Amino acid sequence: MSRDGWHEQVDSHDLLYERLKTYEGRPTAAPGTGKDLVNEPMIRHWCEAMGDTNPAYGGPDAIAPPTMLQAWTMGGLSGNTDRAGAYDELSTLLDGAGYTSIVATDCEQEYLRPLRPGDAITFDSVIESVSPRKTTKLGTGHFVTTRMDVRAGGELAGTHRFRVLKYAPAGRPPAPRPEPSVTPKRPRPVINRDNAGFWEGVAEHRLLIQRCTDCEVLRFPWLPGCNACGSLAWDTVEASGEGTVYSYVVMHHPPFPAFDPPYAVGLIELAEGVRIVSNVVGVPYDKVRIGMPVRLEFLKADEELDLPVFRAGGED
Template sequence: MAISGTEREEFEKQLEAYVGIDIGLEDQGRDPVNAAMVRHWCEAMGDGCGAYTDPVQAAASVHGELVAPPTMLQAWILGGVSMASGESDPRDKQKELHRLFDSKGFTGVVATNTEQEYTRYLKMGDEICAKTVIESISEQKATGLGIGYFINTRTTFRDQNDEEVGWLTFRVLKFEIAEASASSSDESSVTPSRPQRLKPALGHDNAWWWDCVEKDELAIQRCSSCHALRHPPRPMCGECQASDWDFVFSTGQGTIYSFVVIRHPEVPGYTYPLVVAVVELEEGTRFVGNVLDIDPAEVEVGMSVQASIELVDDEMKLPVFRRAQ
């Protein structure tokens, strides 16, 4: 639970001391801007822009000579292999601030936004240094990840003539990791490699129906006594109260009775905009399913559709509909 009351007040007072201060370190680029590091960057990014790697093309361009990719700005002052140790300079006020958040339970950290502006493109031989200021700390916010605070920092980059060449800001969220995800007892504590759709829960009253889907059949439950069809399946007939039932297979032909186009929220595993329809099957029962391969603007009540049973992701088969030919 997030801190509250006087503890929160005191904590937020402590935070105030960090707003507006320099983090205490000046980052000096270890190498001047150079063609080898630029080439390495461009190879990694697949960036074939001649201004970065082809002296002839660069000379003929507005740049006039070889320049470094502007988004590489921060790369000139990062620490390289030394960063892998995880140790940080004890004078670093930004790290100190993060530790303060950690101590109050806001252990999660994620960068949410970054903005950069470039005064000029860097040329080979430029020597870059940078200073970082903690610009602001937000009030406590409720976010999708949990309760937390946004920290905004601004790093200003200067060249060998002490002229500003650009700046960047980072917005970082320090948040309290939600209890549910922290104490997840799932067998897999890590996210699967590809998101899959939500699977049905299976029980006595519906597992048989999903077994039919596995066998590529769209089943409709039928009362053994009065032969009324019913969907979704239930253990008793609402017409005659008989408990015995069997099922028939639908032809999958039907018409759209109503439909929606889902745009928000986008749940991983599904493709949006997502068309979901209540389809009136020719047998008379209705069924809820996706309508595929159609411009959402073309879907209409009354449209004829045909079901087929298909894999909708790596794992699940589902009856889906397409406009009937």
């Protein structure tokens, strides 16, 4: 590229970014009203789906789980009407500049007051920031951050920030295949003070489940405190190894070193009542079924790493 061509390209990027910055602070859409009051049935369904038994979310003085903040703003299958705003304009501008792909990168929530059954929810959102042009492994584009303010009875209850990357996909050459003699290793688990005991058990081919020593509720994955009563005191019980497939997905893409897609990843409900995510082995990936009985075994992934997996008894 000539020097003049390079300068022209830089100038065009600068001009685009100047236009993008004008969208900061503008409403993403018209203000909205929650379709339902904060209510006990939705709280109960949420807690059941999340396996959250915290007593604060039930009873006469119940509050809603803070992480439900955005749920009260959702429009359901029919959506929220009259919500078009600056966000659609911004997306169209980025599409026109070649940034046609989008990926969510992260979200942040801040809780300022608890929500209780009967609260009427209102919300509004703005484009908080648009980043300069960034180059990532996915491609080159701009990070767009929106902020939603959620109010109960007119009082600010919390904020929800959501960030996406609008980008032009990078052209990538095919990844070189490893030499046949080189076997890539599985990713190492992140071991910290809260879960070290679990991995010590796995190294001994024991699947350990935490148990609260105050209320005796079992919990998995390992946590510093009890969801049921809040106690920090705990011991462990060893799983029998019996379980069933509660749910599963088949992984096709993207490929990772040391994995050979397609393969089945299951949410296994242990006989003790807790659930664990692991691989289902012993049958082809397309023969895995919900309700299928499985049995714990330990896979020696490499000389340094053993992993719990679950073997199905046979094919349908």
